[in-house]
Amino acid sequence: MPDLIRGLGASPANPGAAPPRLPFSRVTQEVLAFFRTLLPGRTITDPDLLKSSNVDWLKTVEGNSEVLLRPKTTEEVSQILRHCSERNLAVCPQGGNTGLVGGSVPVFDEIILSTSLMNQVITFDNISGILTCQAGCVLENLSNYLEERDFIMPLDLGAKGSCHIGGNVSTNAGGLRLLRYGSLRGTVLGLEVVLADGRILKCLATLRKDNTGYDLKQLFIGSEGTLGVITAVSILCPRKPKAVNVAFLGCSSFQQLLETFQYCRGMLGEILSAFEFLDASCMSLLEKHLKLTNPITESPFYIVIETAGSNATHDEEKLHQFLEEVMTSSLVTDGTVATEATKIKALWSLRERVTEALTHEGYTYKYDISLPVEKIYDLVQDMRGHLGDMAKNVVGYGHVGDGNLHLNITSPSKDPALLAAIEPYVYEWTSEWKGSISAEHGLGLKKRNYIYYSKPSEAVALMGSIKAMLDPKGILNPYKTLPDNIH
Numbered sequence: 001m002p003d004l005i006r007g008l009g010a011s012p013a014n015p016g017a018a019p020p021r022l023p024f025s026r027v028t029q030e031v032l033a034f035f036r037t038l039l040p041g042r043t044i045t046d047p048d049l050l051k052s053s054n055v056d057w058l059k060t061v062e063g064n065s066e067v068l069l070r071p072k073t074t075e076e077v078s079q080i081l082r083h084c085s086e087r088n089l090a091v092c093p094q095g096g097n098t099g100l101v102g103g104s105v106p107v108f109d110e111i112i113l114s115t116s117l118m119n120q121v122i123t124f125d126n127i128s129g130i131l132t133c134q135a136g137c138v139l140e141n142l143s144n145y146l147e148e149r150d151f152i153m154p155l156d157l158g159a160k161g162s163c164h165i166g167g168n169v170s171t172n173a174g175g176l177r178l179l180r181y182g183s184l185r186g187t188v189l190g191l192e193v194v195l196a197d198g199r200i201l202k203c204l205a206t207l208r209k210d211n212t213g214y215d216l217k218q219l220f221i222g223s224e225g226t227l228g229v230i231t232a233v234s235i236l237c238p239r240k241p242k243a244v245n246v247a248f249l250g251c252s253s254f255q256q257l258l259e260t261f262q263y264c265r266g267m268l269g270e271i272l273s274a275f276e277f278l279d280a281s282c283m284s285l286l287e288k289h290l291k292l293t294n295p296i297t298e299s300p301f302y303i304v305i306e307t308a309g310s311n312a313t314h315d316e317e318k319l320h321q322f323l324e325e326v327m328t329s330s331l332v333t334d335g336t337v338a339t340e341a342t343k344i345k346a347l348w349s350l351r352e353r354v355t356e357a358l359t360h361e362g363y364t365y366k367y368d369i370s371l372p373v374e375k376i377y378d379l380v381q382d383m384r385g386h387l388g389d390m391a392k393n394v395v396g397y398g399h400v401g402d403g404n405l406h407l408n409i410t411s412p413s414k415d416p417a418l419l420a421a422i423e424p425y426v427y428e429w430t431s432e433w434k435g436s437i438s439a440e441h442g443l444g445l446k447k448r449n450y451i452y453y454s455k456p457s458e459a460v461a462l463m464g465s466i467k468a469m470l471d472p473k474g475i476l477n478p479y480k481t482l483p484d485n486i487h
């Protein structure tokens with residue numbers, strides 16, 4: 001296992017490391033007895049069973065929790081939090097544990113509150129397309145449930161087989177369909193949330209329109225488990241498209257890729273559902289580590305375009321006109337198109353599995369940056385020049401349609417000198433171009449102290465006041481999201 005961030009104490013040289021433990025109480029036998037009565041057979045203390053919940057997906061952050069709780073109902077979550085609040089015990093909410101910023105695992109001995117058994121669909125209205133479900137439903141299970149009913153989830157991401165809808169909402173996950181269906185801030189219609197002291201906030205509306213007072217659910221969307229535990233979600237789901245096509249194309253420069261994007265928006269308009277990219281270094285890693293095959297001739301850049309519409313003939317015609325245009329104008333050097341499910345899946349996996357391929361490269365420094373779309377690859381090229389031989393690989397991929405770059409830098413093992421060369425350089429670069437240092441992954445443990453690169457200090461102070469109001473003892477996911485100077 002690579003070196004882990006564990007109680008190192010954040011310092012100006014390493015703002016992503018954990019700060020010292022705050023003075024929370026320790027779990028006692030009396031506390032355990034309470035949990036065992038409340039959750040018989042669902043209060044886990046066996047260190048072997050706890051292991052995977054203490055380590056994040058990237059295996060870069062590891063906590064030391066001795067208790068994992070697996071409630072099934074909102075009432076149970078409420079009783080857990082009331083008990084923890086009264087005794088000043090810290091809690092780490094956990095969904096599918098696929099988060100990439102060290103937010104989903106304890107830093108020290110926080111109690112892990114897992115939503116994995118809160119996995120029931122509550123209602124689905126097949127006229128409005130509104131789904132209401134518990135927070136622990138796995139995204140892919142919800143997608144399958146809806147597809148059987150001729151609907152789809154408005155979001156999709158590579159971690160769909162493990163991540164929970166509650167985790168998606170808590171991180172405001174973006175993913176592969178944002179270009180078409182927008183962010184969870186628009187599609188989530190209601191939330192049920194348990195507050196730090198155990199109060200249940202029932203804002204599980206199933207209405208498209210509701211302007212009665214402040215929209216409190218927005219506070220919890222993207223709050224990474226620091227303001228409340230989401231126990232149920234209602235979400236607006238689109239109809240399943242009748243026809244889906246995927247094109248996988250090669251481009252010889254990023255400028256040509258951007259011009260292709262312009263044509264694409266103009267010619268595919270209402271049927272365009274995704275425009276994603278990866279560079280040649282990503283393709284090499286997919287071939288090397290996952291044995292995936294590049295279906296087209298080698299190119300410096302690759303694009304995945306998806307169309308989703310209601311008329312197969314019409315959609316194919318549009319796609320072919322677009323492809324003819326970009327091929328004849330030499331914007332695209334080669335390409336292939338899929339209309340059949342297995343081939344579509346194979347093409348998508350070239351984009352979706354880049355994150356997985358990178359884990360086989362050693363240690364990965366991950367950056368999830370929003371920038372004006374024409375600048376996104378400049379950062380990759382600039383970083384290559386800046387780091388020279390220090391890095392094993394500097395790769396770029398991401399959601400072109402959303403101006404979102406995933407910049408990943410690998411080295412054989414954790415390397416403080418390399419980290420010092422990357423940070424704060426990458427954040428200064430981003431800030432200079434008025435970008436965001438976290439487009440969709442959140443801040444978690446790793447990025448909390450960099451928030452000032454994207455938000456003014458007045459805004460961060462107000463976030464601190466909101467945290468103090470909703471969680472005065474600071475028991476919910478401490479050491480995450482907010483910087484160390486705000487508790």
Ligand SMILES: Cc1cc2nc3c(=O)[nH]c(=O)nc-3n(C[C@H](O)[C@H](O)[C@H](O)COP(=O)(O)OP(=O)(O)OC[C@H]3O[C@@H](n4cnc5c(N)ncnc54)[C@H](O)[C@@H]3O)c2cc1C
Nearest residue numbers: 095096097098099103158164166167168173174175225230
């Ligand atoms: C292969 C791969 C691909 C990915 N692709 C994308 C992508 O395209 N777009 C994207 O945005 N992200 C992506 N991610 C990141 C990650 O999958 C998402 O952030 C996801 O939404 C996290 O869901 P989860 O259930 O795993 O949450 P976790 O990782 O368990 O938790 C994430 C955060 O939410 C909090 N949390 C979890 N559940 C709750 C709850 N019920 N109430 C309150 N707080 C809670 C946790 O405390 C933590 O801070 C990817 C990750 C992987 C591994």
